[in-house]
Amino acid sequence: MSNVTSVINPATEATIAETPIQGVDEVDAAVARSLGAGPAWRAMAPADRARLMRRFAAQVEEHGEELAQLETANVGKAIGESRDEVGMVAEVLYFYAGAVDKHRGATVPVAGGVDMTFHEPLGVVAAIVPWNFPIAITSWKVGPALATGNTIIVKPAEITPLTALRLADLALDAGIPEGVLQVVTGKGSVIGTRLSEHPDVAKVAFTGSTEVGREVMARASGTIKRVTLELGGKSASVIFANADLERAAAATPGGVFANAGQDCCARSRVLVQRPVFERYLGLLADAVDAWTVGDPTDPAIKMGPMVTEAHRKVVAGYLAEGMGEPGGGPVPTHTSGRVPDGPGFWFPPTVVAPAGVDWRMDREEIFGPVVAVIPFEDEEEAVRLANDTPYGLSGTIWTRDGARSLRMARAVQAGNLSVNSNSSVRVQTSFGGMKQSGFGRELGLEALASYSDVKNVFVSTDG
Numbered sequence: 001m002s003n004v005t006s007v008i009n010p011a012t013e014a015t016i017a018e019t020p021i022q023g024v025d026e027v028d029a030a031v032a033r034s035l036g037a038g039p040a041w042r043a044m045a046p047a048d049r050a051r052l053m054r055r056f057a058a059q060v061e062e063h064g065e066e067l068a069q070l071e072t073a074n075v076g077k078a079i080g081e082s083r084d085e086v087g088m089v090a091e092v093l094y095f096y097a098g099a100v101d102k103h104r105g106a107t108v109p110v111a112g113g114v115d116m117t118f119h120e121p122l123g124v125v126a127a128i129v130p131w132n133f134p135i136a137i138t139s140w141k142v143g144p145a146l147a148t149g150n151t152i153i154v155k156p157a158e159i160t161p162l163t164a165l166r167l168a169d170l171a172l173d174a175g176i177p178e179g180v181l182q183v184v185t186g187k188g189s190v191i192g193t194r195l196s197e198h199p200d201v202a203k204v205a206f207t208g209s210t211e212v213g214r215e216v217m218a219r220a221s222g223t224i225k226r227v228t229l230e231l232g233g234k235s236a237s238v239i240f241a242n243a244d245l246e247r248a249a250a251a252t253p254g255g256v257f258a259n260a261g262q263d264c265c266a267r268s269r270v271l272v273q274r275p276v277f278e279r280y281l282g283l284l285a286d287a288v289d290a291w292t293v294g295d296p297t298d299p300a301i302k303m304g305p306m307v308t309e310a311h312r313k314v315v316a317g318y319l320a321e322g323m324g325e326p327g328g329g330p331v332p333t334h335t336s337g338r339v340p341d342g343p344g345f346w347f348p349p350t351v352v353a354p355a356g357v358d359w360r361m362d363r364e365e366i367f368g369p370v371v372a373v374i375p376f377e378d379e380e381e382a383v384r385l386a387n388d389t390p391y392g393l394s395g396t397i398w399t400r401d402g403a404r405s406l407r408m409a410r411a412v413q414a415g416n417l418s419v420n421s422n423s424s425v426r427v428q429t430s431f432g433g434m435k436q437s438g439f440g441r442e443l444g445l446e447a448l449a450s451y452s453d454v455k456n457v458f459v460s461t462d463g
């Protein structure tokens with residue numbers, strides 16, 4: 001049996017690298033190195049730890065184009081997106097470098113003494129990362145983990161390990177000590193499960209599907225590990241009749257087809273108030289036509305291929321007839337229709353309208369460039385439809401009515417909502433889900449809390 005995995009470029013189907021399939025022994029060795037590196041990392045003067053993290057960020061900036069090209073070659077994402085994501089990685093590392101000596105405890109007024117709190121590092125953190133945003137999501141876990149004095153082991157998805165491996169090299173080049181940041185490669189079912197169960201791993205920071213997240217949580221319970229789960233989504237964009245319809249329609253492709261729809265925040269359900277439904281569809285068709293599909297290294301291209309052929313088939317399955325929807329299956333009213341010939345796992349941006357609210361494609365996370373457009377009558381129905389999903393990750397409200405935008409933002413059950421914008425992720429603000437989209441928050445200052453335990457110390461001042 002081969003002990004390497006071939007890493008495939010989804011736009012060319014060429015093998016671009018081979019990475020080791022590591023097993024339980026290698027994970028155990030990595031955990032031992034991580035444990036060994038912990039005490040010195042924790043004891044380092046905060047200003048020195050911050051300096052090393054800034055050097056790490058500078059390395060990422062210096063190698064930004066190389067990392068972006070590597071991400072595009074491995075994931076197939078448009079190069080503009082990869083450049084933005086690598087830019088974000090540097091920003092994340094600078095942000096958390098700045099937090100090292102600012103994540104303070106408190107003194108608490110009590111009787112009989114002085115009470116104070118400390119944010120103690122947890123120890124060894126395992127980061128389990130999906131294939132859709134490999135380098136960005138790695139940094140969301142590495143930044144706060146290192147800033148709070150933990151050591152970390154990253155397990156990238158088996159099919160997209162290349163940028164995480166390069167990131168670990170750059171950390172060493174920056175002077176971050178051996179063992180503080182490691183990457184293990186191999187199957188989730190073997191090394192992901194080992195990390196989730198390992199008695200010396202204190203926390204699992206998991207991003208991936210709800211199904212695997214459930215399993216990670218169950219395994220982690222054996223040793224009461226801290227767990228954060230960033231899981232799937234089925235987010236809605238709600239467009240009211242008084243919205244800037246041109247702007248909402250022009251923004252729709254970016255909200256659902258970015259990263260070829262392989263985005264946990266994809267607004268894959270667009271709810272449109274009935275009086276403007278037809279006009280919106282007309283505007284959307286133009287916007288979808290402009291959403292070009294092709295060679296992801298071409299900066300003019302908006303969308304690359306699906307990550308694998310197997311995933312392309314899964315996405316196509318939602319559009320096949322006879323999938324159980326009433327009436328025998330949805331028929332797309334519009335597709336861009338222009339995907340390259342030849343190699344590559346291409347799939348056209350696809351609009352289905354009007355889609356039924358009980359269709360499989362409206363209930364499940366498709367994770368591809370397919371959007372279901374559904375009419376609604378009033379605000380009450382919009383809230384009901386937006387919340388009619390087990391997920392609660394993100395969403396958008398399009399309206400010019402300020403009071404309505406706030407009512408909607410409070411009523412929709414999702415961790416990250418935007419008004420008149422599809423942006424969900426910023427370094428400075430917290431990111432995470434409600435309901436079965438998970439719990440815990442990444443990014444922002446909030447992430448620091450989930451990589452540390454609060455210790456309370458009471459010092460008696462009696463006699």
Ligand code: NAD
Nearest residue numbers: 129130131156157188189192193208209212230231232264
């Ligand atoms: P996945 O759940 O299949 O895999 C995620 C990671 O878990 C991979 O590294 C995989 O190797 C590992 N893994 C697989 N089985 C495991 C097991 N039994 N124990 C431990 N680890 C295991 O997800 P994916 O297909 O890589 O990514 C797509 C999913 O990720 C989508 O559902 C998407 O919504 C979700 N996602 C969520 C967010 C978020 O922040 N909420 C962000 C990106 C992606």
